[in-house]
Amino acid sequence: MVAGTVSALLLGLSLAGGSLATGNITEDSYFYGESPPVYPSPQGTGAGEWAGAYAKAKAFVAQLTDDEKVNLTAGTWSQNGCSGTITAISRLGFPGLCVNDAENGLRGTDYVNGWASGVHTAATWNRSLAHGRGVHMGREFYTKGVNVILGPVVGPLGRMVRDGRNWEGFAADPYLTGQMVYETVDGLQSSGVATSLKHMIGYEQETNRSPETNSEGQEVQSVSSNIDDETMHMLYLWPFADAVRAGTASVMCSYNRINNSYASQNSKVLNGLLKTELGFQGYVMTDWGAQHTGIASANAGLDMAMPQSSFWGKNLTTAIANGSMEASRLDDMAIRIMATWYLVGQDEGFPTPGIGMAEDLYAPHQRVIATKPDEKSTLLAAAIEGQVLVKNVNNALPLKSPHMLSIFGYDARTPETMDIPSESTAADNPLIINRTLTVGGGSGTNSPAYIDSPLSAIQRQAYEDGTSVLWDTVSKSPEIDPTSDACLVFINAYAGEGYDRRGLYDDYSDELVANVADQCANTIVVVHNAGIRLVDPWIDHENVTAVIIAHLPGQDSGRALVDVLYGRANPSGKLPYTIAHNETDYGNLLNPALPEGIFWLFPQANFTEGQLIDYRAFDAYNITPRFEFGYGLSYTTFDYSSLTIKQSSSSNSSTSSYPPAATTEPGGNPHLWDELLTVSAVVSNTGDVGGAEVAQLYLGIPNAPVRQLRGFEKFYLAAGESVEIDFHVTRRDLSIWDVYAQDWLLQEGPFVVSVGRSSRDLPLQGTFTF
Numbered sequence: 001m002v003a004g005t006v007s008a009l010l011l012g013l014s015l016a017g018g019s020l021a022t023g024n025i026t027e028d029s030y031f032y033g034e035s036p037p038v039y040p041s042p043q044g045t046g047a048g049e050w051a052g053a054y055a056k057a058k059a060f061v062a063q064l065t066d067d068e069k070v071n072l073t074a075g076t077w078s079q080n081g082c083s084g085t086i087t088a089i090s091r092l093g094f095p096g097l098c099v100n101d102a103e104n105g106l107r108g109t110d111y112v113n114g115w116a117s118g119v120h121t122a123a124t125w126n127r128s129l130a131h132g133r134g135v136h137m138g139r140e141f142y143t144k145g146v147n148v149i150l151g152p153v154v155g156p157l158g159r160m161v162r163d164g165r166n167w168e169g170f171a172a173d174p175y176l177t178g179q180m181v182y183e184t185v186d187g188l189q190s191s192g193v194a195t196s197l198k199h200m201i202g203y204e205q206e207t208n209r210s211p212e213t214n215s216e217g218q219e220v221q222s223v224s225s226n227i228d229d230e231t232m233h234m235l236y237l238w239p240f241a242d243a244v245r246a247g248t249a250s251v252m253c254s255y256n257r258i259n260n261s262y263a264s265q266n267s268k269v270l271n272g273l274l275k276t277e278l279g280f281q282g283y284v285m286t287d288w289g290a291q292h293t294g295i296a297s298a299n300a301g302l303d304m305a306m307p308q309s310s311f312w313g314k315n316l317t318t319a320i321a322n323g324s325m326e327a328s329r330l331d332d333m334a335i336r337i338m339a340t341w342y343l344v345g346q347d348e349g350f351p352t353p354g355i356g357m358a359e360d361l362y363a364p365h366q367r368v369i370a371t372k373p374d375e376k377s378t379l380l381a382a383a384i385e386g387q388v389l390v391k392n393v394n395n396a397l398p399l400k401s402p403h404m405l406s407i408f409g410y411d412a413r414t415p416e417t418m419d420i421p422s423e424s425t426a427a428d429n430p431l432i433i434n435r436t437l438t439v440g441g442g443s444g445t446n447s448p449a450y451i452d453s454p455l456s457a458i459q460r461q462a463y464e465d466g467t468s469v470l471w472d473t474v475s476k477s478p479e480i481d482p483t484s485d486a487c488l489v490f491i492n493a494y495a496g497e498g499y500d501r502r503g504l505y506d507d508y509s510d511e512l513v514a515n516v517a518d519q520c521a522n523t524i525v526v527v528h529n530a531g532i533r534l535v536d537p538w539i540d541h542e543n544v545t546a547v548i549i550a551h552l553p554g555q556d557s558g559r560a561l562v563d564v565l566y567g568r569a570n571p572s573g574k575l576p577y578t579i580a581h582n583e584t585d586y587g588n589l590l591n592p593a594l595p596e597g598i599f600w601l602f603p604q605a606n607f608t609e610g611q612l613i614d615y616r617a618f619d620a621y622n623i624t625p626r627f628e629f630g631y632g633l634s635y636t637t638f639d640y641s642s643l644t645i646k647q648s649s650s651s652n653s654s655t656s657s658y659p660p661a662a663t664t665e666p667g668g669n670p671h672l673w674d675e676l677l678t679v680s681a682v683v684s685n686t687g688d689v690g691g692a693e694v695a696q697l698y699l700g701i702p703n704a705p706v707r708q709l710r711g712f713e714k715f716y717l718a719a720g721e722s723v724e725i726d727f728h729v730t731r732r733d734l735s736i737w738d739v740y741a742q743d744w745l746l747q748e749g750p751f752v753v754s755v756g757r758s759s760r761d762l763p764l765q766g767t768f769t770f
């Protein structure tokens, strides 16, 4: 590193306002110390599907005064109940925008559904289900007059295992996350609600996410995620590309810094990666309170500050007048924002912004019902398919009209009130919640229409079957009727925004499971988990016959579980992350980075593991997981045969190492999505019942991790039935990011091609070279 870089860092630090007593920062004492400048901010061009929206937006913005343009760029304080509000421009018929949380349903209002969370949706591995969830959830936002949903989440990706928000995102894998977010954005926006994809980027821990004052009264800056360029492209940016390609209207930048530069003013991230490389045509919004500078953030590519801006306002027009900012930048901000409104068709027939929201639900407000009967099947299907059966011996499941079921554990219980978990506090950062867990805490949660707990749903089933049900959801060492056919134990693992989890298990729940298993020969454990939950203390107990990792199913939790327990639904979920034997198996990725050493005012998270997170790390270091990424059982069995690999007939450009030059479209060079390879396999249902399988394709790409998910297909097969499935592999899937060329370099091979049931159960193997 050159000395200039060091002084740039020092300058950055002192400008940031910390008391800089660190005379000992030396040339080699920091990892990626800076983020390269990328200016000017690219103007939106109206590429691809955006052409019509841009034409309308430009015509609209041409009629605005500078003050009106400025008003579009920041929220305004409002009592309408929306998380953020953009002021109306009534003289031109623009009614303003209501933007609102988000992840598992519309937050902070009534008459809405509580949907399966992001991680639960990923565990379904079902693209059309992810799409349907988006369509129906989006309609609820629409009905309530919410223009912009503050979601979906692809960052955190799941690098740091204890992260408090991993459950809001999809999978600890860029490919699965990318596929799921593409469908989700497309589904949501097809319902006329704009998405604000979040959080860009490297937002992989809650600890030190925001500036805070330490015990010595010093200002500690947000953690810096120091990410090399190849890792950025191969992991963290990957799903953003899919979501931009799907047309996301907005992108929300994160609280953290990247290479020591705040996300909301990081020109490399916003101007460079997002607006140039990915050709993003929409607008960049801050996370709440994440703006740290005025003109610097505008020039770095920020378009909208939320919930208000203490930096912009009139200062933007002053800055244009005195030459610190180009007038075209303000126009571009306004055009990008207005284009999204036209893109999703909100200029025609959209309800009054915020009509279904209320500052206080217990005060008089109008009734706007967003729940619709035709959503029910999608709600339930999502709740069912995201549950993962990880153990099932002695045909413990499905249950067959049992005479007696004994139910234990706090997680079986209906909450005593609709106490939706919200932001946790340092003192109250629980490992578990004393009632059934259907969603994690924080801005991703909402007030569902109802919560169907496991105990209520089992009682309803008992009515049908004439089953006796005994329950004790309070005791840790319950008494057990020895004639019980089965004992069901319900535990959970909580996580919420604002704090990272304190651990991946808790002794109370583990002792509860052991106490039941010691007395009951047929003990079935159900875990509702907002993140990875270890199971080693009891999974091999001889009396633990079945285990369901049930994630966060939303309001239909109980009904969905009972459908699985009784075999009306055959489990088909697969883990979207790796469950280790022991916390220590996650190595440095277990814990968040903390302020330390010379960086105690500027905490550094060095992403030195590169691409080796989750299964990529377990594979690289040959660590045996308890349950690997992609793992999940069914009530039937599937056989794999007949692997074929062929170059796609349409891939006429495949001999070229880099994608053919093309005009950038939202998502990047469109040729990255050219299909170059088709991998086929035959899968047969060899069991006695029908069921759905998720066949997975992993590629060993030269110069890359051992294997990476590059295809999956989910399909239903009746007992005895077989099907040939095709995986369509694109140029991007076969390339690695070339940091010198700054482009995707197609690898020649040999590729190791593996197909099977999980990342470690891959009966079909082949190789391919272009």
Ligand SMILES: *[C@@H]1O[C@H](CO)[C@@H](O)[C@H](O)[C@H]1NC(C)=O
Pocket (backbone or CB within 6 Å): 028, 029, 030, 031, 032, 593, 594, 597, 604, 605, 606
């Ligand atoms: C991050 O990298 C810097 C520079 O190499 C180093 O000084 C610091 O100790 C690292 N932090 C951690 C937590 O490893």
Ligand SMILES: *[C@@H]1O[C@H](CO)[C@@H](O)[C@H](O)[C@H]1NC(C)=O
Pocket (backbone or CB within 6 Å): 032, 033, 034, 035, 036, 226, 227, 228, 229, 230, 258, 259, 268, 269
């Ligand atoms: C961060 O620094 C690394 C190493 O210098 C560089 O490769 C990468 O492009 C930088 N990324 C950002 C967003 O600044």
Ligand SMILES: *[C@@H]1O[C@H](CO)[C@@H](O)[C@H](O)[C@H]1NC(C)=O
Pocket (backbone or CB within 6 Å): 067, 068, 071, 076, 087, 089
């Ligand atoms: C800008 O927004 C504020 C707050 O909503 C409003 O009072 C003001 O009239 C707006 N200015 C213009 C020029 O529309």
Ligand SMILES: *[C@@H]1O[C@H](CO)[C@@H](O)[C@H](O)[C@H]1NC(C)=O
Pocket (backbone or CB within 6 Å): 294, 309, 310, 311, 312, 313, 314, 315
């Ligand atoms: C302009 O910037 C100054 C300094 O950051 C700030 O105090 C002021 O509130 C800003 N003005 C407006 C109108 O936002």
Ligand SMILES: *[C@@H]1O[C@H](CO)[C@@H](O)[C@H](O)[C@H]1NC(C)=O
Pocket (backbone or CB within 6 Å): 294, 295, 315, 316, 318, 319, 322, 323, 324
């Ligand atoms: C121009 O205006 C901006 C916003 O008020 C201010 O921050 C900046 O210091 C001004 N620059 C000059 C050269 O006056």
Ligand SMILES: *[C@@H]1O[C@H](CO)[C@@H](O)[C@H](O)[C@H]1NC(C)=O
Pocket (backbone or CB within 6 Å): 410, 434, 474
């Ligand atoms: C859980 O809640 C129940 C019912 O309110 C209560 O009796 C019990 O003591 C609580 N358990 C724990 C571990 O806090």
Ligand SMILES: *[C@@H]1O[C@H](CO)[C@@H](O)[C@H](O)[C@H]1NC(C)=O
Pocket (backbone or CB within 6 Å): 517, 518, 519, 520, 521, 542, 543
């Ligand atoms: C399994 O359950 C039976 C009761 O059915 C009990 O006698 C036995 O000790 C249990 N096994 C273990 C290992 O606790």
Ligand SMILES: *[C@@H]1O[C@H](CO)[C@@H](O)[C@H](O)[C@H]1NC(C)=O
Pocket (backbone or CB within 6 Å): 536, 537, 581, 582, 583, 584
């Ligand atoms: C994890 O491993 C450590 C070190 O080997 C051991 O002390 C600990 O008991 C293990 N924890 C669990 C939950 O198995």
Ligand SMILES: *[C@@H]1O[C@H](CO)[C@@H](O)[C@H](O)[C@H]1NC(C)=O
Pocket (backbone or CB within 6 Å): 021, 022, 023, 024, 596, 597, 598, 599
């Ligand atoms: C260098 O950094 C260490 C670690 O924070 C600190 O304890 C020490 O006082 C610093 N030394 C100087 C000369 O500033």
Ligand SMILES: *[C@@H]1O[C@H](CO)[C@@H](O)[C@H](O)[C@H]1NC(C)=O
Pocket (backbone or CB within 6 Å): 650, 651, 652, 653, 660
């Ligand atoms: C062949 O390549 C050219 C140039 O990249 C492209 O325009 C054309 O669509 C490709 N044809 C097929 C069938 O993919």
Ligand SMILES: *[C@@H]1O[C@H](CO)[C@@H](O)[C@H](O)[C@H]1NC(C)=O
Pocket (backbone or CB within 6 Å): 126, 127, 128, 129, 132, 378, 381, 572, 692, 693, 714, 715, 716
């Ligand atoms: C995937 O979800 C869709 C929509 O809910 C459903 O129709 C389909 O059956 C599911 N696919 C499988 C294989 O379960």
